[in-house]
Amino acid sequence: MTPTVLILGATSDMAVAIARRYAAGNYAIQLAARKPEQLYALQQDLHIRSGAAVTTHAFDALDFDSHHTFYHQLPVKPDVVICVFGYLGSQETGQQNWQEASRILHTNYTGAVSVLNVVAEDMAARRSGAIVGISSVAGERGRMSNYLYGSAKAGFTAYLSGLRNRLFHAGVHVMSVQPGFVYTRMTEDLTLPPLLTARPEDVAKDIFKAVIAKKNVIYTKWFWRYIMFIIRSIPEFIFKKMKL
Amino acid sequence: MRKQLSNWGNYPVLTCEESSFSQEEQLKQYVDTHDHIIARGNGRCYGDASLGEHSVSTLRYDKALLFDVETGDFECQAGMTLDQVLEITVPKGWFLPVTPGTKFITVGGAVASDVHGKNHHAEGSFSNHIIRMDVLTGKGLITCSRDNNSDLYWATCGGMGLTGIITSVRFRLKKIATAYIRQKQIKAENLDEILRLFDEHAHYTYSMAWIDCLQKGKAFGRSILIVGEHATPGELNHKQGRDPLVLPPKMKLTVPFNLPSFALNNFSVKAFNALYYGKNYKKVMEGVVPYEPFFYPLDAIHHWNRGYGRDGFVQYQFVLPIDRKEGLTAILRAISDKGWGSFLAVLKVFGKQDDLISFPMEGYTLALDFPVRKGLFPFLDELDALVLQYGGRLYLTKDARMQQEVFWKSYPNAAKFMDIVRTYNPGGKFRSVQSDRLLLTPQ
Numbered sequence: 001m002t003p004t005v006l007i008l009g010a011t012s013d014m015a016v017a018i019a020r021r022y023a024a025g026n027y028a029i030q031l032a033a034r035k036p037e038q039l040y041a042l043q044q045d046l047h048i049r050s051g052a053a054v055t056t057h058a059f060d061a062l063d064f065d066s067h068h069t070f071y072h073q074l075p076v077k078p079d080v081v082i083c084v085f086g087y088l089g090s091q092e093t094g095q096q097n098w099q100e101a102s103r104i105l106h107t108n109y110t111g112a113v114s115v116l117n118v119v120a121e122d123m124a125a126r127r128s129g130a131i132v133g134i135s136s137v138a139g140e141r142g143r144m145s146n147y148l149y150g151s152a153k154a155g156f157t158a159y160l161s162g163l164r165n166r167l168f169h170a171g172v173h174v175m176s177v178q179p180g181f182v183y184t185r186m187t188e189d190l191t192l193p194p195l196l197t198a199r200p201e202d203v204a205k206d207i208f209k210a211v212i213a214k215k216n217v218i219y220t221k222w223f224w225r226y227i228m229f230i231i232r233s234i235p236e237f238i239f240k241k242m243k244l
Numbered sequence: 245m246r247k248q249l250s251n252w253g254n255y256p257v258l259t260c261e262e263s264s265f266s267q268e269e270q271l272k273q274y275v276d277t278h279d280h281i282i283a284r285g286n287g288r289c290y291g292d293a294s295l296g297e298h299s300v301s302t303l304r305y306d307k308a309l310l311f312d313v314e315t316g317d318f319e320c321q322a323g324m325t326l327d328q329v330l331e332i333t334v335p336k337g338w339f340l341p342v343t344p345g346t347k348f349i350t351v352g353g354a355v356a357s358d359v360h361g362k363n364h365h366a367e368g369s370f371s372n373h374i375i376r377m378d379v380l381t382g383k384g385l386i387t388c389s390r391d392n393n394s395d396l397y398w399a400t401c402g403g404m405g406l407t408g409i410i411t412s413v414r415f416r417l418k419k420i421a422t423a424y425i426r427q428k429q430i431k432a433e434n435l436d437e438i439l440r441l442f443d444e445h446a447h448y449t450y451s452m453a454w455i456d457c458l459q460k461g462k463a464f465g466r467s468i469l470i471v472g473e474h475a476t477p478g479e480l481n482h483k484q485g486r487d488p489l490v491l492p493p494k495m496k497l498t499v500p501f502n503l504p505s506f507a508l509n510n511f512s513v514k515a516f517n518a519l520y521y522g523k524n525y526k527k528v529m530e531g532v533v534p535y536e537p538f539f540y541p542l543d544a545i546h547h548w549n550r551g552y553g554r555d556g557f558v559q560y561q562f563v564l565p566i567d568r569k570e571g572l573t574a575i576l577r578a579i580s581d582k583g584w585g586s587f588l589a590v591l592k593v594f595g596k597q598d599d600l601i602s603f604p605m606e607g608y609t610l611a612l613d614f615p616v617r618k619g620l621f622p623f624l625d626e627l628d629a630l631v632l633q634y635g636g637r638l639y640l641t642k643d644a645r646m647q648q649e650v651f652w653k654s655y656p657n658a659a660k661f662m663d664i665v666r667t668y669n670p671g672g673k674f675r676s677v678q679s680d681r682l683l684l685t686p687q
Contacts, residue, residue, distance in 0.1 A: 013266065013304060038267050041321065045307035049332055185304060188264060189245045 002052075006030040006078035008059060008115060009085025011038050013184035014134065017200035018082060021208045023050035030078060032059035032070070033085075061085050061111030062103075071118045080211060081119045082132040083112050087149075088186050094148045101148055108152035113159055120163055124170040130211055131167070131174045133160045137219070140178070140228045143244040164216060175210060176217045179203055180224035196221070249299060252549050253290040254502075254556030255616050255644055258677060264301040268385075268411065274300065275380060275409070275673070282676040283409040285350030286325055289357065290559045291644025292677040293404050300409060302352050308332055309412060317375060319414035322352025335489050338417035339474070339535070341373035345590070347540050352410040357641040358402030358602040362450035362472075362539070365595035369604050371401035374415045381408035381668040399664035402602030404640055406679055407668045420474045422488040425450070425538040427472040429529045431521070435465025435576065439569060439608075442593050445471045450538075453591040456517040457579050457612065465576060467591065468524055475532050484532065491534045498546035502554045513586065552615045558644050560624060561611035563594060563603065564636035571634030572608050575627060579612070582623060586613035600661040603639045611642070621645055643678065651682045662686065 005022045007015050010031035019029055023046040031039045031054065039056040046054045059070050087107035094101035116131060123129035138146055139153030157176055164174035181187065181197040198221050206220040219225040234242075250257040262284070265271040275281060280297035287294065302323035310319035316338045320329065326340060327347040333339065344359040353359075355377065360369045367373075376389040379400055386408075388397040400407045430445075432438035438453050445451055448471035455467040477488050542548050549557070564571045590611045597604040614620055628650045631638065637654035638646050652658055666686040675685040 011266070016266075041307040041309060044309050048308040048311045185264060185266060188262075191245075191247075 002026060002028045003079040004028040004030060004076050005080040005082060006032065006074065008032050008081065008083045009061065010042065010056075011035070012084055012086075012186070013200045014179075014182060014203055015082075015084040016042060017204035018084065018207060019046055020049065021201075021204040022080075023052050023054075025208060026050065026052065027080070028053040028076070030055050030057060030074060030076075032057040034058070034060045059115075061107050061115065064110065064114040067115045068118050071115065071122065077122060077126065079128070080130045080132065081116070081123075082134070082207070083116060084134050085111070086134065086136070086153075086186075088146070089149060091144075091146045091148055104148045105152045108149060109155040109159075112156050116159075116163065120167060120172070123172040124167060127171045129172050131160075131163065131172065132177060132207060132211060133157075133175070134177045134179065135160065137178050137180050137224050137228050141231055141239070145244060161217075173211070173214050175207075175215055177203070177207055177210075178217065178219045178224060178228070180219070180221060180227070196224075196227075249284075249287075249295055250556065251287045251289050251291060251294060253558050253642075253644060254549060254552070254554070255558060256292055256295075256677075257556075258292070258295050260295055260299045261297065262299045262301055264304045266304040268380075271300070271305070271380060271409065271411070272385070279671075279673055281409070281674050282679075283322075283352060283356070283405045283674075285323060285353035286348050288346055288349045289353065290642040292681070293357075293641060293643070294353075294676060295678075296676045302350055302409070305411065306350075310414065311336075313338070316417035316419060317414060318417050319412060320351055321412050322355075322410045323350050325350050326354065333417055334420070334423050334491075334535075337420055337489055339420045341416060341418045342367060342370045343539055345540060346543055348543060351413050351415075355401060355410055355413055356403060356405045358599065358604075359641075360592075360594065360604050362452045362592065364597075364604055365446065365451070365593050366449050368595065368597060369402075369599075369602060370415075371599065371602065374401070374413060377413040378411045379408045379668075380411055382670050382673045383668060385411065386668075395664045396668055398600050399661055399668070402599055402640075403661065403665070404601075404679065404684070405676065406665045406674055406684060408674055420489075421477055422475045422480055422484070423491050423535055424475040424480055424484055424488070424532050425472040425535050426475040426479050426532050427470060427530070427538055429524055430469045430471075431524050431527050432465075432467045432469060434463060435467075435573060438465060438467040438469060438591065439572075441469045445469065446593070449473055451593070454520065455576075455589045455591045455610070456521055457576055457586070457589045458514055458517060458583065460580055464580065465573075466521065468521065470538075472538055474535075479532055481532065491536060494534075494536065494544065499548055499550040502550045502552075552613070555616040557613050557615045558620070558624070559611060559613050559642040560627065561603075561609060561639040561642045562627075562631045562636050563605055563609040563639075564607050564631070564634050565605065566593075566607045568634040568636070569608060571630065571636065572610065574634070575610070575630050578627060578630065584614060584620075584623070589613075600657045600664075601640070601655050603637070603641070605637070607636070609639075611639075640678065640682075646682070648681065648683045651684075658684075 005027045010033045036056040036058045043054045089104040135157045136153040138150040139157045142150050160176040181192045203220050210218045246261050249260045278298050282296035284294035284299040305321040305323040308320045313336050342361045354370045358369045358371045451471040453467045453469045459466050592609050594604045596606045672685040679685045
């Protein structure tokens, strides 16, 4: 039987790359986003590329109450669920404006937890499946330039690690992805160092491979694991004086 | 965000604001709220045609929208690269109707440049194969084709993005039975022989010649003619025949950084050319090769443009009418006298074409690379004068420096083109550094 992947937050560049990678791997694909009409072109694209069955679904990360219904109304229960949505927002605005701050926190943390809780219950009951959460290296240490986003991702990383621990005993695999810089629309206004920056296709390739290999935590690109090790190792009394 | 942008020639480098879109609404909103916009695909044009105050990258607008495997009709968003098109269509037995020498350009770019390929004499340029397209003009999103809004259609083909931003294109692919090309290479001693060989091989679908433009005397214009046809399954060897529509995996080379400019000098170019000419040890060589090295020999070396050093290079491509081949001798002689040859000099014969401002016309076209250095631009102005004298013109997609008179004297339909651009791009919302330079921006 064709396995199915559900992609939550399917309009982002990373989601497009992930969907294409899974389509090439002969998965049936469920695309979920706030405005499903924006998924039409991607749906066509995936179908043309792989002949796969592709369906689209309305999903709003911030509409927590709808998550249970959303998931249980899917035509097929997915084998792999990838939580891609995220909101970088503006640190500066968020410092002064709760609306922006709460949008950052709720999209990246609460929304993800809310929907994955539902997925986790179902997969635990079925005793199979894989959950992939795209977190961020920004969650590994708070920095002045993006600690709102970073703290939400830190929460998400901790959630995933707890979920992994719990679902292991139910035969469900949970993988955390810690991307560093990636060239996407979200980052196009930042100056990124080319050698450290991945393309969405690189991230997608890494994820596809690592899910099969049942990895727990992947960094992409791989050297971010070591960069973050160094950044975490800087003593706080020095770190706080830096302007990061 | 403002950043330093340049296209494939690394010349000129300009500060532009670049943004992208992945949904039509995002683009519409951007166009409504900005001026001085020009679409930019994969940055493989050579000069300043896709640079401007606001360069809008189409690369994220790259979805396949339709592929009819019975008829070969294919539609995609304009930011899809030819590479991606081939990846989707070749395994199903369909090929691009026309392809330039790199597959790393976008479909939108192929239309805006109205690219030509090795089959121009037989199958025309890219616009010959378009069924319809959508263009976000200054008057909104308009669908056009030969029958519907045809003025917009013709001004958009080869129109360098001045009618607006091409958002999607439907075109017809070409049926193939294998992913291989049966190719034949023939050495020519000089210019007369190569032109004669072109005539003799005019029945081949694909043809082009590599020419060593540093030679003088008897070997002036020595070259290798390369012709080809899509191979039939029966022409493949056993290994190729196992999966006739799938190419074997290949190695990719890259030039990791800009080479110092002294790496390219008369000596190294001569040595390269001698090796290239010498590798064909027989007068005629035949074989069946994958389509990639046949159509895209330089794509195998990523960033080959860095071989020209930090100052960049310009590509000089001109076409002369078919009855003015003496102009070719005059121009080649001027180049060999100066001793400024390029690695890559490609000669081709174009078939008939009569578009608004598309580059091809029936005649001979030659493409040359020149690294940017002191004295180059005055020298190219001298070549321009020869091109004009012989009734030819230059390719806008590769241009970074032509003077406006040269353009206006050599493109007879330019005024007609401008009338249409004025209709669809009132006030010159869509404009590039090139269109400003050549007085192609409507006021």
